[in-house]
Amino acid sequence: xxxxxxxxxxxxxxxxxxxxxxxxxxxxxxxxxxxxxxxxxxxxxxxxxxxxxxxxxxxxxxxxxxxxxxxxxxxxxxxxxxxxxxxxxxxxxxxxxxxxxxxxxxxxxxxxxxxxxxxxxxxxxxxxxxxxxxxxxxxxxxxxxxxxxxxxxxxxxxxxxxxxxxxxxxxxxxxxxxxxxxxxxxxxxxxxxxxxxxxxxxxxxxxxxxxxxxxxxxxxxxxxxxxxxxxxxxxxxxxxxxxxxxxxxxxxxxxxxxxxxxxxxxxxxxxxxxxxxxxxxxxxxxxxxxxxxxxxxxxxxxxxxxxxxxxxxxxxxxxxxxxxxxxxxxxxxxxxxxxxxxxxxxxxxxxxxxxxxxxxxxxxxxxxxxxxxxxxxxxxxxxxxxxxxx
Numbered sequence: 001x002x003x004x005x006x007x008x009x010x011x012x013x014x015x016x017x018x019x020x021x022x023x024x025x026x027x028x029x030x031x032x033x034x035x036x037x038x039x040x041x042x043x044x045x046x047x048x049x050x051x052x053x054x055x056x057x058x059x060x061x062x063x064x065x066x067x068x069x070x071x072x073x074x075x076x077x078x079x080x081x082x083x084x085x086x087x088x089x090x091x092x093x094x095x096x097x098x099x100x101x102x103x104x105x106x107x108x109x110x111x112x113x114x115x116x117x118x119x120x121x122x123x124x125x126x127x128x129x130x131x132x133x134x135x136x137x138x139x140x141x142x143x144x145x146x147x148x149x150x151x152x153x154x155x156x157x158x159x160x161x162x163x164x165x166x167x168x169x170x171x172x173x174x175x176x177x178x179x180x181x182x183x184x185x186x187x188x189x190x191x192x193x194x195x196x197x198x199x200x201x202x203x204x205x206x207x208x209x210x211x212x213x214x215x216x217x218x219x220x221x222x223x224x225x226x227x228x229x230x231x232x233x234x235x236x237x238x239x240x241x242x243x244x245x246x247x248x249x250x251x252x253x254x255x256x257x258x259x260x261x262x263x264x265x266x267x268x269x270x271x272x273x274x275x276x277x278x279x280x281x282x283x284x285x286x287x288x289x290x291x292x293x294x295x296x297x298x299x300x301x302x303x304x305x306x307x308x309x310x311x312x313x314x315x316x317x318x319x320x321x322x323x324x325x326x327x328x329x330x331x332x333x334x335x336x337x338x339x340x341x342x343x344x345x346x347x348x349x350x351x352x353x354x355x356x357x358x359x360x361x362x363x364x365x366x367x368x369x370x371x372x373x374x375x376x377x378x379x380x381x382x383x384x385x386x387x388x389x390x
Contacts, residue, residue, distance in 0.1 A: 006128040008231045011224060012291035013139045014149055022146045024216025025087050027223045029095045029150070031204040032079065036072040037102050040065065043192030045241060046324040047185070048109035049248050052170075060182040062172050064189055065103065073099035091146060098154040104161025110170045112245050120164050127159050188329050198336035205340075206347050206359040213351050222356040224292050225302030226363075229310070232276050236269060236314030243269075244321040251390040259388030262322070266315055273311025280307040298356065305360035309367040316371025323381060325390050331378070339370030 015023055042064055051058040073096055080092045111120035131152060138148060165172070207226065211219035243265040250258050280287075281304055288300040323332050343366035350358025375381060384390070 005231070006132055007234070008228055008291065009132055010135060011227050013135050015220070015224065015292050015296070017139045017144050017149070018146055019144070020217050020220065022144075023220050024211065025091060026146055026149060027207065027220050028084060028087065028211060028216070029080075029091065030153070031207045031223070032084075033076055033095050033098065035201055035204050036076045037099065039072050039193055040068045040099060040102055041105060042068050042189050043324065043329075044106035044109050045244075046192065046321055047189075048106055049113045049245050052110060052113040053248065053252055057173055057176060058170075059173050059175060059177045060185050063174055063177060063182070064185065065106070068193070069099050069103055091150060094147060094150045095153070098150075098157060101154040101158035102161070104165045105157060107161050107164035107168060107170075109241070110168050111164060112241055114168065114170075116168060117242070119167060123163050123167070124160050127156060127163070131156050192324065192329055192332070198333070198340040201340055205344060206363055209347050209351060210356055210359055214355065218356055221296055221299050222302055222359060224296050225288065225299035226306055226360070228287065228291075228299075228303050229280070229306035232280065232307070232310055233313050233317075235276070236273060236310070237317040239272065240269065240314065240317035240321065243318050244325070247322065247390060248325065251388070256388070258390065259386055262385055262388065265318060269314040269318055270311045273314040276310045276314075277307045280304065280310075301357060302360045305357065305364060309364045309371070312368045312372040316367075316375070319371070319375045322385065322390060323375065326381060326384055328378075328381065335374045336370060339366050339374065342366050342369060 014026060018026060042061070044061075044065070047061055048058075050056075051061060076099070077092065077096055080087065081089070084092075108117075108120055108124075111117050135152065207219050207223050210222050247258065247262060247265070250261065284300045284303045284307075285297070288296055288303065292299060320332065323335075343362055346362035346365060347359050350362050354361070
């Protein structure tokens with residue numbers, strides 16, 4: 001919850017701090033960089049619970065994560081320097097530091113699996129509260145430099161991950177790497193990465209295409225609304241992580257209630273999502289005016305449109321983890337890639353005809369398809385869930 005509040009409040013402060021040009025540059029860097037930052041996680045949400053449950057050293061995971069950090073940082077830099085030459089090279093290099101600050105981001109999943117999520121939450125809330133205070137003071141005293149916002153973006157990740165790593169006492173080691181395990185994990189990770197790439201891409205492709213067709217100002221206003229909806233998504237995804245870890249523990253313990261519990265978790269996520277949609281539609285205009293001002297009034301419509309898919313995104317967050325846990329990493333890639341194609345096609349058609357509202361509807365359709373329909377039509381997966389065989 002605090003992560004969502006901080007993300008929303010931060011964007012509000014940034015919109016008041018920076019010029020439209022710098023705000024557009026920040027949005028572009030975060031949108032593009034966020035895609036590759038997500039990839040450096042290499043499916044930690046699914047791999048870490050298994051590593052902790054089996055009491056493995058995890059050396060193969062850490063090696064792959066370090067490699068991914070360097071690889072995706074380089075890809076990010078190449079794309080920026082090739083296609084976004086209008087953005088200052090200093091800003092691009094400063095943002096690239098966040099890739100290395102993000103290394104310990106997997107600590108959340110370690111804490112969750114060790115049933116120490118309360119410890120991680122306290123660390124995260126403390127750092128984000130202090131960070132939010134500093135941001136507020138910076139804006140209050142007239143701060144208007146994009147460098148500050150890029151630096152604090154990285155520092156938050158570094159402190160949260162590093163402090164959690166030190167307190168959780170789950171050492172990072174590169175000793176005793178098993179080549180057969182590494183090859184097997186690389187195979188799984190390759191499909192997880194491809195799936196993550198497509199998910200991250202279609203979560204940001206709309207903003208980047210709006211920037212291309214309609215300009216950075218329109219992209220900024222779209223991002224303001226979509227970012228609020230993503231803040232709500234964080235809540236459901238966090239709950240989904242907890243449910244997945246519990247399902248995994250129950251499955252290892254061979255409990256007979258696994259199938260029934262899966263249904264209960266899905267129902268809970270659906271009800272939670274519907275409640276979120278109702279809440280957003282009641283307060284979207286008020287929230288946008290309060291956070292960004294009347295000049296961002298169009299963002300309220302984007303927020304309301306995006307809220308339609310909240311329940312499906314919540315359920316999809318849980319089902320996608322079960323899907324990978326069942327060994328369907330390759331099928332998961334096909335699912336997400338097909339959803340990306342649908343989203344790109346819809347966005348390409350709807351932006352020129354309906355503007356940023358068209359992009360929002362395109363996102364909703366693709367999310368419902370990816371997060372719900374594609375799982376439901378997989379009879380083999382549904383059969384395994386019905387039998388409680390994860």
